[in-house]
Every structure is written in C-alpha cells, then in structure tokens.
Amino acid sequence: MTRLIFLGPPGAGKGTQAKSLAEFLHIPHISTGDILRQAILDQTNLGLKAQSYMDKGDLVPDQLVEDMVKERLNKADTEAGWILDGFPRTVAQAIFLGELLVNISQGQEKVVNLDAPDEVVIARLLDRGRKDDTEAVIRHRLEVYRQDTAPLIKYYGNLHKLLTVNGNQSQEEVTTELKNVIVA
Numbered sequence: 001m002t003r004l005i006f007l008g009p010p011g012a013g014k015g016t017q018a019k020s021l022a023e024f025l026h027i028p029h030i031s032t033g034d035i036l037r038q039a040i041l042d043q044t045n046l047g048l049k050a051q052s053y054m055d056k057g058d059l060v061p062d063q064l065v066e067d068m069v070k071e072r073l074n075k076a077d078t079e080a081g082w083i084l085d086g087f088p089r090t091v092a093q094a095i096f097l098g099e100l101l102v103n104i105s106q107g108q109e110k111v112v113n114l115d116a117p118d119e120v121v122i123a124r125l126l127d128r129g130r131k132d133d134t135e136a137v138i139r140h141r142l143e144v145y146r147q148d149t150a151p152l153i154k155y156y157g158n159l160h161k162l163l164t165v166n167g168n169q170s171q172e173e174v175t176t177e178l179k180n181v182i183v184a
Contacts, residue, residue, distance in 0.1 A: 003101075004083045004109065006086075006112050007149065025182075027082050028077050033085070056137070062092060069084070073104060094152055163182075
C-alpha cells in the first residue's frame with residue numbers, strides 16, 4: 001500500500017511526478033491545486049472563495065482545503081493507496097492530516113520532498129504560462145512556501161517519514177530517482 005505526500009516549492013515538478021508515479025503504481029493522484037482550479041472553473045462556492053486567495057498567490061484557508069481533502073480521501077479508490085500533491089502546506093494541516101489518516105485507517109504515509117532552487121522553479125512556472133504565474137506572484141508564492149510550507153520538511157523529518165529527491169534534474173532522472181526511493 002503506497003501512500004505518498006509530495007512536498008516542494010511551486011514549480012519543483014510535484015504535479016508532473018505525482019501523476020507519472022500514480023499511473024505507474026495504479027493509485028489516484030490527488031492534487032488539491034487541480035481540485036481547486038476545477039472548482040473555480042465550475043464557479044462552486046469553494047471555487048469562488050478560493051479564487052481570491054489564489055489570484056494573490058496566498059494559501060487557501062485551512063478549513064476549505066481540509067474539508068476537501070477529507071472528502072476525497074474517504075472515496076473508495078483511495079483504499080489501495082494515493083499520492084497527495086499540494087496538501088499539507090502547513091504544519092497545522094499536517095497535524096490535521098495525520099489525525100485524519102489514523103481515523104480512516106490510512107496511516108503509514110511517506111513524504112517526498114522535491115527540492116529545486118528558486119531560479120529554476122521561477123523559469124519553469126513562467127514557461128507554463130498560467131494566468132496566475134507572473135514573476136511577482138511566483139516570487140510571493142516562494143516566500144509563502146518558505147514561511148509556511150518549508151517547516152513541513154523538518155516536521156516530517158522528525159517523524160522519520162521524509163524522503164528527499166533532487167528536483168533539479170531532467171524529468172526522466174527525477175522519475176527514476178523517485179521510483180528508486182519509493183520502492184526501496
């Protein structure tokens with residue numbers, strides 16, 4: 001049973017690698033960013049609330065994301081495992097997730113940190129050309145990441161659940177390294 005949480009700065013390749021690995025392992029890739037973007041496109045209540053935060057590069061409030069993650073992890077397709085991409089983003093969310101996983105009998109998760117330098121992720125994000133990917137917003141998102149999300153690396157390291165992978169390689173090299181650390 002593979003249960004993985006992907007961490008790393010925006011643009012480190014979490015989504016690309018999580019999707020590839022999920023297909024390889026035949027488990028769902030759960031991307032909170034994709035779910036939020038779809039909610040915005042569908043103009044749902046969650047989407048409308050989340051859009052104002054995302055447009056500024058800020059994190060969506062914990063309660064909105066936690067409710068969404070809880071609902072998604074309770075679906076039948078997660079019983080064989082999952083890859084969670086984009087959550088948790090703060091230590092408070094990690095504590096919530098840990099308690100949720102115990103309550104739904106889905107513990108034993110591992111955490112993969114895709115590490116990449118700022119200038120590399122800025123270039124990658126500018127290349128993908130999303131509306132919310134201006135250089136100013138990207139730099140703000142990196143500041144938010146360092147302040148709120150980077151402490152998760154220490155948190156999960158202390159729990160002995162952290163695996164670090166060099167995200168500053170070709171996509172194929174990162175995929176190979178990921179498969180090696182996951183299967184090990």
